Each structure stands twice: as structure tokens, then as C-alpha cells.
Amino acid sequence: MTTEKFSYDNKIVRNFAVATILWGLVGMLVGLIVALQLTNPKLNLAPYLSFGRLRPLHTNAVIFAFVGNGIFMGVYYSLQRLLKARMFSDLLSKIHFWGWQLIIVSAALTLPLGITTSKEYAELEWPIDIMIALIWVVFAINLFGTIFRRRERHLYVAVWFYIATIITVAVLHIVNSLALPVNFLKSYSIFAGVQDALVQWWYGHNAVAFFLTTPYLGLMYYFVPKAADRPVYSYKLSIIHFWALIFLYIWAGPHHLLYSSLPDWAQSLGVVFSIMLIAPSWGGMINGLLTLRGAWDRVRESIVLKFMVVAVTAYGMSTFEGPMLSIKSVNAISHFTDWTIAHVHIGAMGWNGMLTFGILYWLIPRLYGKPIFSKKLSNFHFWIATLGILFYAVPLYWAGFTQSLMWKDFTPEGVLRYPNFLETVVQIMPMYKLRVLGGSLYLIGVIVMIYNLWKTAASGTFIGDEAAEAAPLEKIAPASHGHWHRWIERRPVQFLLLSLVAILIGGIVEIVPMLTIKSNVPTITAVKPYTPLELHGRDIYIREGCYTCHSQMIRPFRSETERYGEYSKAGEFVYDHPFQWGSKRTGPDLAREGGKYPNSWHYNHMLDPTTMSPGSIMPAYEFMIDNDLDITSTPAKIRTMQKLGVPYPKGFDAKANTSLQKQAAEIAADLGKNGIKVDARKEIIAIIAYLQRLGTDIKVKDQLSAQN
Amino acid sequence: MFKNYLQGIEGIATYPLFSLVVFFLFFLVMGIWVLKSDGSSMQKLGSMPLNDTTDIQSEKN
Numbered sequence: 001m002t003t004e005k006f007s008y009d010n011k012i013v014r015n016f017a018v019a020t021i022l023w024g025l026v027g028m029l030v031g032l033i034v035a036l037q038l039t040n041p042k043l044n045l046a047p048y049l050s051f052g053r054l055r056p057l058h059t060n061a062v063i064f065a066f067v068g069n070g071i072f073m074g075v076y077y078s079l080q081r082l083l084k085a086r087m088f089s090d091l092l093s094k095i096h097f098w099g100w101q102l103i104i105v106s107a108a109l110t111l112p113l114g115i116t117t118s119k120e121y122a123e124l125e126w127p128i129d130i131m132i133a134l135i136w137v138v139f140a141i142n143l144f145g146t147i148f149r150r151r152e153r154h155l156y157v158a159v160w161f162y163i164a165t166i167i168t169v170a171v172l173h174i175v176n177s178l179a180l181p182v183n184f185l186k187s188y189s190i191f192a193g194v195q196d197a198l199v200q201w202w203y204g205h206n207a208v209a210f211f212l213t214t215p216y217l218g219l220m221y222y223f224v225p226k227a228a229d230r231p232v233y234s235y236k237l238s239i240i241h242f243w244a245l246i247f248l249y250i251w252a253g254p255h256h257l258l259y260s261s262l263p264d265w266a267q268s269l270g271v272v273f274s275i276m277l278i279a280p281s282w283g284g285m286i287n288g289l290l291t292l293r294g295a296w297d298r299v300r301e302s303i304v305l306k307f308m309v310v311a312v313t314a315y316g317m318s319t320f321e322g323p324m325l326s327i328k329s330v331n332a333i334s335h336f337t338d339w340t341i342a343h344v345h346i347g348a349m350g351w352n353g354m355l356t357f358g359i360l361y362w363l364i365p366r367l368y369g370k371p372i373f374s375k376k377l378s379n380f381h382f383w384i385a386t387l388g389i390l391f392y393a394v395p396l397y398w399a400g401f402t403q404s405l406m407w408k409d410f411t412p413e414g415v416l417r418y419p420n421f422l423e424t425v426v427q428i429m430p431m432y433k434l435r436v437l438g439g440s441l442y443l444i445g446v447i448v449m450i451y452n453l454w455k456t457a458a459s460g461t462f463i464g465d466e467a468a469e470a471a472p473l474e475k476i477a478p479a480s481h482g483h484w485h486r487w488i489e490r491r492p493v494q495f496l497l498l499s500l501v502a503i504l505i506g507g508i509v510e511i512v513p514m515l516t517i518k519s520n521v522p523t524i525t526a527v528k529p530y531t532p533l534e535l536h537g538r539d540i541y542i543r544e545g546c547y548t549c550h551s552q553m554i555r556p557f558r559s560e561t562e563r564y565g566e567y568s569k570a571g572e573f574v575y576d577h578p579f580q581w582g583s584k585r586t587g588p589d590l591a592r593e594g595g596k597y598p599n600s601w602h603y604n605h606m607l608d609p610t611t612m613s614p615g616s617i618m619p620a621y622e623f624m625i626d627n628d629l630d631i632t633s634t635p636a637k638i639r640t641m642q643k644l645g646v647p648y649p650k651g652f653d654a655k656a657n658t659s660l661q662k663q664a665a666e667i668a669a670d671l672g673k674n675g676i677k678v679d680a681r682k683e684i685i686a687i688i689a690y691l692q693r694l695g696t697d698i699k700v701k702d703q704l705s706a707q708n
Numbered sequence: 709m710f711k712n713y714l715q716g717i718e719g720i721a722t723y724p725l726f727s728l729v730v731f732f733l734f735f736l737v738m739g740i741w742v743l744k745s746d747g748s749s750m751q752k753l754g755s756m757p758l759n760d761t762t763d764i765q766s767e768k769n
Contacts, residue, residue: 081760156756225757235754236742243738468760502734509727 004151004472007465008080010367012093014462016073017363019101020356021450023069026108027061028443034058035436037619038586039429041609044619048112051619052545056123057111062348063121065104067212070356072100072139074219075162077363079143082159082222084152084470088145092138099135103128114543115185119200119578121207122176126187129177136173140166147492151470155492157238161218163492164246164499168210171503175511176203182633182640186539190644193573194261197581202253202511208344209249212352213315217245220288220312223359227304233290237283244280246499248273250506255326258335259555260581261570267328269510274326281319288312303378307358310386314350318343333408336551336585338428339400342393349389349442357385357449364453368460377452385445391438399431408559416562421588426615524571527697529646530690532634532660537690539637540683541580544621551582552591552694565592565695572698575646587618592695599667600674602688624683629664631657631681663689 037043037051044050076093080086087093106128110116116123124132143166147155155163176199179187191199225232232238254262254270289312292299299305321343325334334340365372372378406424409417418424530538541547554560556567568591573579597605601612606624609616635653642648648656661680667688668680678684 078757082756084760152756154753154756156753158757222757225755229758231751231755231758235750236745236747238754239742239745240738244735247734505730509723 002471003469005467005469006086007467009076009087009090009093009464010462010466011464012087012090012097013073013077013363014367014464015097016069016076017360017367019097020066020069020073021360021446021453023061023065023104024353024356025443025446025450027058027066028439028446030054030058030061032436032439032443035432035439038617039432039436041617041619047621047623048114050544050621052548053112053114053116055548056116056120056545057108059121060107060111060123061104063207063211064107067216067348067352067356068100068104070352070359071165071211071215071219072096073363074223074359075143075215078158078219078222079146079162081468082152082156083146083150084468085146085150088142088149092142092145096135096138096142099131099138103131103135106131110185114545116542116545117177117179117187117189117578118542118545118547118580119176119189119196120204120547120583122173122200122203125185126177126179126181127184129173129179132173133170133177136166136170140170144492144496151472153473155495156221157232157235157242158218158222160242160495160499161214161221163496164242164503165210165215165218167496167500168206168214168246168250168503171500171507172203172206172210175507176200180640180643182636186633186637188637188640188644189578191577191579192644193576193579194263194570196576196579197257197260197573198254198262198266198511200579201256202250202507205253205256206250208347209252210246212347213249214246216352216355217241217284219355219359220284220308220315223355223362224288224291224308224312227302227308227358227362228292228295228298230291230293230295233287233293237287241280241284241287243502245277245284247502247506248277248280250503251510252277252326254510255331256583257581258326258328258331259557260553261568261573263570266510271326271328273506275323278320278323281322282316285312285316285319288315303372303375303382304358304362306379306382307354307361310382311351311354311358314346314354314389318347318351321346332555332557333404334400335555336583337400337404338396338431338584339404340584342396342400345392345396346389349385349392353442354385357381360449360453364456365460368457368462370456370460373452373455373459377448381445381449381452384441384448388438388440388442388445391441392435393438395431395434395438399428399435402431403428407563408557410559416559419563421563422613422615425586425617523574524569524698527572527574529575529641529648530693531663532638532656533663533686533689534693535637535641535690536629536631536634536660536683537686537688537693538580540624540687541690542578546590547580547582549582549584549586549618550588550590551585552589553581554589554591560589564589566698568695569698572695575641577641577644577646587616590691590694594692594694594696598674599670599688599692600676602691603671603676603678603684606684606687621684621687624687625678627683628681629683629686631660634660 033043034051034054037054047053076087103124107124110125110128111123115125117125122129143162147159178190180190181187189196221232221238251273252270254266255274256270258267258271260267289309292305292309299309324330325339325343334343361372361378403424406418406427411417552568554564554567561567603625605612606621608620608622609618634656638648638653638656642653664680664685667685668678671678
């Protein structure tokens with residue numbers, strides 16, 4: 001048979017590898033900074049370097065910059081070889097690479113500037129969202145173009161994972177990013193309250209599933225057999241793993257909203273599917289680990305395998321923990337605490353990080369035709385990284401558990417034992433310090449790796465175009481009998497459609513009823529739209545990332561209603577574009593903050609939180625006292641809200657600023673009475689107005705029209 | 709409490725039934741197909757990553 005000569009594009013792989021390492025370093029460094037800010041709030045040096053703005057930068061950098069580039073590095077390497085074809089278009093590869101880096105740079109600029117949608121892991125504003133969608137399409141064209149030009153009939157399991165990733169991430173990203181722009185850098189989510197929460201966590205969970213998991217499983221199915229020089233343990237199991245995983249994963253999102261105002265049926269659905277997920281996840285883990293059957297002795301020798309074994313083990317641990325955390329009674333303890341943070345870091349540092357490092361140690365020597373510079377250094381990296389993960393996670397498990405039990409602790413007399421939230425924070429500070437140590441160890445490992453890989457690359461010569469040859473695909477005889485899955489594997493388009501159907505079923509069954517009952521979300525007549533001043537205050541709250549530490553969701557537990565007040569109702573959030581329920585309580589819940597303290601308390605608390613709450617780790621927001629509130633955007637904001645169905649009276653946009661100034665003057669006058677001289681035009685007035693509004697609508701009990 | 713609102717959706721009673729049927733069929737069909745599949749060709753497919761000729765540098769690390 002005649003063979004065709006061609007070459008693999010290693011340059012794009014190398015570029016993505018460099019980007020993975022570079023952004024990994026940045027993302028982890030920002031992570032270390034935010035961890036330090038929690039132990040030493042003085043490190044909130046400037047408005048654009050405060051915890052609330054940097055924390056989203058850390059999560060986005062690690063997910064989309066570090067792991068994102070890691071995905072592309074691995075996909076571009078493995079896809080070409082599995083399909084025996086060069087990438088479809090070098091130009092598209094380049095556009096993909098530079099486009100993705102541009103997105104990352106835009107994120108790194110906008111997030112510290114407070115330009116954010118506040119939807120976790122989807123914080124980027126709409127112009128960047130559009131750019132992401134476009135670049136994702138470029139990636140898809142490049143990938144499918146390569147598939148169509150392949151010289152290998154069958155699509156290996158890794159490629160299915162890539163296809164499912166491409167299609168699902170596109171669906172998730174588009175649906176969750178639907179928003180109406182106010183201006184170039186500000187938009188409001190088209191969903192509100194409960195619906196926004198459901199869509200957000202349907203996305204949020206699947207960002208974990210289809211960005212941090214499925215593509216990396218594809219990489220596992222390629223690189224683990226490569227490194228072990230053995231085929232995957234069971235190809236049949238990989239088929240079950242794939243289909244069961246993508247079918248089940250898409251339903252699991254509501255487990256992020258247990259005991260919230262989300263309807264019970266949606267919560268239960270999320271729980272059931274999350275628990276079932278353990279089966280395919282562990283199927284995959286077992287498949288990965290058993291690939292090393294009969295080759296375990298090699299793990300002692302091969303640094304690549306060491307990293308991969310820890311990665312797959314961490315995958316097993318976090319996919320065991322995930323279903324457990326989805327059980328309502330466990331979630332009642334774990335939710336809003338550091339337990340969740342520990343859980344995701346087992347995933348991010350263990351699964352994604354260690355697999356990435358393993359692949360890098362395997363790949364760079366091959367791209368440069370030289371063995372790794374120092375085995376000792378890579379061993380050092382392995383041990384310090386593993387130790388770092390333990391030092392990171394174990395203290396946070398401890399912290400989460402401790403804090404949750406303290407929140408729920410009652411004295412025999414039936415009052416909260418720790419009524420002051422701060423007591424529960426002070427208690428876990430030593431754990432936060434240990435976490436800093438864990439993160440530092442992990443980061444040191446990365447720096448050592450960079451040196452090691454740099455020396456390896458410097459000693460070799462880069463093989464940019466790797467020669468290969470393979471026979472072209474023959475025309476297939478129409479009546480070929482064989483396994484059903486091989487039929488699908490040969491047809492990427494059918495494959496794509498089938499996976500699309502599998503993921504859409506879950507999304508539709510879960511989300512559509514929520515949206516169609518929109519008009520039926522129990523309306524509470526006492527719940528009114530925000531005043532223009534409160535709306536501005538809310539936007540400041542979003543800008544500063546207050547949701548990263550404060551929830552606005554009181555769960556129906558006695559320990560919470562005692563501490564915070566009446567539990568939250570779905571009808572209270574109908575005008576919340578976007579919702580601000582949060583996912584973590586580093587500080588107390590704010591759902592019923594309104595009226596709890598006088599305006600002057602909030603003023604002083606923003607100026608320096610420790611004056612009102614000694615020992616507080618909240619950053620100071622004194623710049624809000626200096627900054628003028630930008631009221632030029634008020635009419636546009638009101639009009640956008642009206643378009644989204646918020647019932648401001650007709651023509652209110654023109655009068656909104658008058659109303660705003662009136663309310664601001666009242667607050668400033670009240671502050672003045674308490675000896676605080678402040679200009680009514682400052683941002684602090686707006687944030688106080690918003691905080692004083694929170695949860696007050698249904699405090700007026702007799703106006704409650706709907707019991708829910 | 710949400711029962712009332714859900715009951716407002718036309719044909720809501722068939723939703724859970726439909727979900728259960730889809731779910732059951734999905735795994736049934738997948739299970740049967742995988743069990744019926746041919747082992748030796750599966751093995752061939754499984755060793756695909758090992759067949760590409762990329763080992764430029766066979767130095768183990």
C-alpha cells in the first residue's frame with residue numbers, strides 16, 4: 001500500500017505548553033496572594049488588588065488559562081497522532097492560540113478593574129464572552145477539519161472526549177452568558193434570581209465536568225497508555241465510561257443549590273444524578289489505574305507515571321467526594337465552608353495539575369529530542385507537589401468542618417453558642433495559614449519544573465515539524481458489519497450529534513420547566529424593584545466581588561434563621577439580574593442585612609472593618625468614600641432592566657437620577673446626624689443604600705401576599 | 709409548594725415517565741451493545757495510542 005508523507009505540527013503544541021506553564025505560574029501565584037490576603041487583610045493593597053477582585057482572577061486563570069492551555073496542548077499533540085494527520089489549518093491553530101491568549105489577557109485586565117458579571121467562572125463581560133465563542137468555533141473547525149482529513153478510520157476514545165468537550169462547552173457558555181448589555185463593559189444577565197442560579201450552576205458544575213474533566217480524561221486515555229507503553233485496561237469500559245459520564249454529568253448542577261430557594265424537584269434531580277456519577281467516574285479511574293497492571297514496577301522509575309498515578313487517584317478521590325457532598329445531609333454541613341474549597345483543590349491541584357505536569361515531563365523531552373535535564377529535580381517536584389496538596393487540603397477540610405459545626409452549635413438554653421460570626425473565622429485562622437504553606441510548596445514545585453524543562457529544552461533542538469507517514473483512508477465498503485460503536489466512531493458528525501442529544505436531554509429537562517414557570521415563581525407583592533441608588537449600590541457590590549465571601553441565601557435551618565433571620569424565598573429574587581446567592585461564607589450571610597445596623601455602622605465598617613468587628617479579615621473599602629458614583633449610566637441601566645421585565649414605570653429612566661439624588665441626600669443627612677460628614681455623591685452612599693435594602697421587602701409581614 | 713406551579717404545565721405528568729424511559733433505554737441499549745461487542749477488535753482499538761510513530765527519543769524518563 002502506498003503511504004503518504006506528512007508532518008505533525010509540534011510548534012502549536014510547544015506554544016500551548018509554554019502558555020500552560022506561564023499562566024499556571026500566574027494563576028497559582030494569584031492563588032497564593034489571595035490565600036495570604038485571608039491571613040493578613042493588610043495585603044489588600046489597592047482597590048484592583050483586593051480579594052474580591054483577585055479571587056475570580058485566580059479561578060479563571062487556573063481553569064481557563066492553565067488547564068485551558070493544557071487541554072489545547074494535549075489535544076493538538078494527541079489528535080494529530082491519533083488521526084495520523086497534521087492539524088487541518090496552521091492558520092486556524094495560530095488564531096486559536098493567539099485568540100485564547102488575548103482572552104486571558106483581557107480577563108487579567110478586566111477582572112482586577114472590577115469589570116465582572118459576578119457569575120462564578122463566567123465572570124467575563126459580554127465582549128470577551130463573544131470572543132470566547134468565536135475562538136471556540138475556530139478550535140472546533142480546526143478539530144473537525146482534522147478529523148475529516150484523517151488517515152485512521154476509527155476515532156479513539158480520547159477523541160470522543162474532545163468532541164463532547166467542544167460541543168458541551170459551547171452550549172454551556174452561550175446559555176449562561178446570555179445577557180443584555182448596558183454599555184460596552186457592563187451587562188445584566190437575562191435570567192433573574194432562582195432561574196439565574198439554576199442556569200449558573202448548571203454551567204458552573206459543567207465547567208468542572210466538561211472543561212476540567214472530560215478533556216483531561218481524553219488526555220488520560222492517550223497519555224497514560226503512552227507513558228506506560230500499554231493499551232488502556234478495557235476499551236469496553238471506556239465506552240461505558242464516556243457515554244454514562246456525559247449523560248449523567250449534565251444533570252448534576254443543582255447540587256450546588258441544596259436547601260436554597262430552588263424548587264425541591266430540581267434539587268432532588270441534582271442529588272440523584274450526582275450520586276449516580278460515582279459509577280462512571282470510578283469506572284474511568286479504575287480504567288486509568290489498571291492500565292498499569294503488570295507495570296507497577298515502572299511507576300518507581302518513571303516520573304511521568306508517578307505524576308499520572310497521583311492525578312488519577314486524585315480524580316478518584318474528588319469524584320467520590322463529589323457525590324458524597326451532594327447528599328443533602330452532608331451538604332448541609334459542607335456548603336458555604338472551606339470544605340468545598342478543599343474539594344475543588346483536590347481536583348485542580350491533584351487531577352488537573354498533576355496530569356498536566358506528567359504530560360509536560362513526557363512531552364517536552366520528545367519535542368526537543370533530549371531526555372529530561374534532571375530526574376532528581378523532577379522527583380523533587382513530584383514530592384513537594386504531593387505534599388503541597390496535602391498541606392493545602394487537609395487543613396481546609398478541618399477548617400470547613402470546624403466552622404460549620406460552630407455555626408450550628410446551640411447552648412442548652414437554645415441560643416447560638418457562637419452568635420458572632422467572627423468567632424468562627426478567628427477559630428480557623430491557623431488552618432488558613434497552613435493552607436498558605438501548602439500552596440507555597442506546590443508553587444515551589446512548579447518553579448522547579450520550569451527550570452528543569454527550560455534546561456531540557458535548551459539542551460535539545462526543537463523539532464517543529466515531525467515527519468510521519470501513513471496510508472490514506474480507503475473508501476469504505478458500504479455493507480461493513482461490525483460493532484455499533486465502531487460505526488459511530490467512523491462518523492464524527494453522527495458522533496457529535498449523539499453526544500449533543502445526550503447532554504441536551506439533561507439540560508432541557510432540568511432548565512426548561514424552570515424557565516417556563518417563570519411567570520409562576522411565587523410573586524410577593526411586597527418585593528419591589530431596586531431604587532436607582534440601590535441598583536448602583538448593587539453594581540458596586542458586584543464590582544467588588546462581595547459574593548466571593550458573602551452569601552445571600554438563608555437556608556431553612558434553625559441555626560441559620562436564628563443567626564440571619566427568616567429563610568430566603570424564591571419570590572424575593574425576581575428582580576435580581578444577576579443573582580447574588582454566593583457559594584462561600586468567609587463572612588456572614590447578607591440576605592437580611594438591611595436594617596440590621598445603622599447607616600453609620602456600615603460607613604465605619606467600609607472605612608475600616610476592624611473598627612466595627614475587631615479581628616475581621618474583610619478588606620477596607622475606604623476608596624468608596626472618595627469615589628464619585630457614576631450616575632451617567634443610570635438611565636441606560638434602568639432601560640436595560642425594563643427590557644428584562646423589571647417593572648419600573650414608563651419613562652422612569654429619565655427621572656431615575658432625581659430619585660437617586662433624593663435617596664442619597666437622605667442617607668447623607670442621616671450620616672451627618674451621626675457626626676459623619678460625607679458627600680451624597682459618593683459610592684459609599686450607594687453601597688449603604690443597597691445593603692440596607694437587602695431582605696427588607698418581606699420584613700413587612702402583613703404585606704406578604706403569597707405564602708411560600 | 710411548587711407543585712401548584714408545576715401542575716400548571718401542560719402534560720407535566722408525562723415528564724417524569726419520559727425521563728425514566730429515556731434513562732432506562734439509554735443504559736439498556738449501551739449495556740447490550742457493549743456486551744455484544746467483539747473483544748479482539750476492541751483490543752486493537754485500545755492500542756491505538758501506541759501505534760503512532762512518535763518516539764523520537766526513547767530515553768525513558
